[in-house]
Amino acid sequence: FLPQQQMADDLVEIKTNFFIGNFSGVINQAESLSDLPPALAAEKKLFLYRAHISQGNYAFVLDEIDDSATDELKILRLLALYLSEEDIDGAKTGLQDELKKVIPSEIHAEFLVIAAALVFMSEGDLEEALRCAMKSSWLEGKALATQIYLQMNRPDVAEKEVRAMQQMDDDSVVTQLAQAWTYAALGGEKANQASYIYEELIEKYGSTNYLLNGQAVCKMACGQFFEAEPLLQQIKDNKDKNTLICQAVVAGQTGKPAESVNRKVKQVKSLGGRHGWISDLEHHEQLFDTAAARYNF
Structure with a gap:
């Protein structure tokens, strides 16, 4: 059996990996960590399933968590259900109704x-x-x-x-x-300080898509689009929406052809689901089309 403090430290490492976007690290460490006290074991399981959800493994989570699970895991199952079916209006409405029922009542x-x-x-x-x-x-x-x-x-x-x-x-x-x-x-000097925070986190924990995107955003906030570009090039996941969006912005600001920008935007849209940046873009496109229609003769 691991000493109690070592167990707690291992759980802190699992949480840290989760928050910096190292989901594979969370899963690998959680699956190798055993003989935990009940409270730590429950928390480990929570972050294990959250990592799977973050990787888009919704079916795995839905299959693993049944009606006998704890309240926390049942809520996590609802979250996986919501994310896996967010294009189905009934599922979204039903989940919101369920969550609204539990929030005003006792929440332990x-x-x-x-x-x-x-x-x-x-x-x-x-x-x-x-x-x-x-x-x-x-x-x-x-x-x-x-x-x-x-x-x-x-x-x-x-x-x-x-x-x-x-x-x-x-x-x-x-x-x-x-x-x-x-x-x-x-923005301004604060954005530059934010870039240093990401740089220190990458040096300490290693790079992840999440941290590289974060640092790239800071560079963009400082107007340093050419410095942001190599950070994004380190990310090899061509299905990461945030990366593709950042690449589209950088391409537009560094003089790349419009086709390059549009290709990235199309990639994001082809991945399905919703994203705030895409929703905002489509809203402004609709406003532009409405305004342009007024001048059609």
């Missing part, structure tokens, strides 16, 4: 409100997502609140949330990531 697990916040964020219901995130005392919940404030174009409030996180645990990778998101949104 922090993950319930975090999962709900993730779903509402995906639906674009930022007020409801924020309400859920604010119920959480976990750093992850506060980091979600930070993301929501940034989506609401309130980096000033996000910065206050980051300061509260720093008081809780300044060394946590979740806190550092939340600080980097906020600094990137603030």
Whole structure:
């Protein structure tokens, strides 16, 4: 049996890998870690399935979690169901109804409100997502609140949330990531500081798609599009939506042909599902088409 502290340290490493986007690392380590106390074993299983969901392995999670599972895992199953069927209107509506039923009642697990916040964020219901995130005392919940404030174009409030996180645990990778998101949104010298945060995380934990994309966004926020390009070229996953979107933006800003930009956008759309950037792009395309139609003679 592993000493209790070593077990806890291993779980911290699993969580860190999850938050920096090293999902294969989460799965490999979680599957090799055994003989844990019940509480740690339950938490390990939660992050194991979350890693599978992040990789798009929805069918695996749906098959693994049955009616005898804990409340947290049942909510995780709903999250997998939502993500796997987000193009089916009935499934989306049904899941939102179920989540709304459990949120006002007794909630003993922090993950319930975090999962709900993730779903509402995906639906674009930022007020409801924020309400859920604010119920959480976990750093992850506060980091979600930070993301929501940034989506609401309130980096000033996000910065206050980051300061509260720093008081809780300044060394946590979740806190550092939340600080980097906020600094990137603030732009200027703050965006440059955010780039250094990502650089330090990559040096410490190794590069992941998530960290490389984050650093590339910081470079773009500083107007350094040519510096962002080699960071994105390190990512070999041609099905990563965020990478493709960043590559499209960089291509447009570095003088690449319009065909290069359009090819990346088409790749993102062909992957299915929804993405905030694509939704915003399609909205503006529709506005342009509407305006252009007025001048057709």
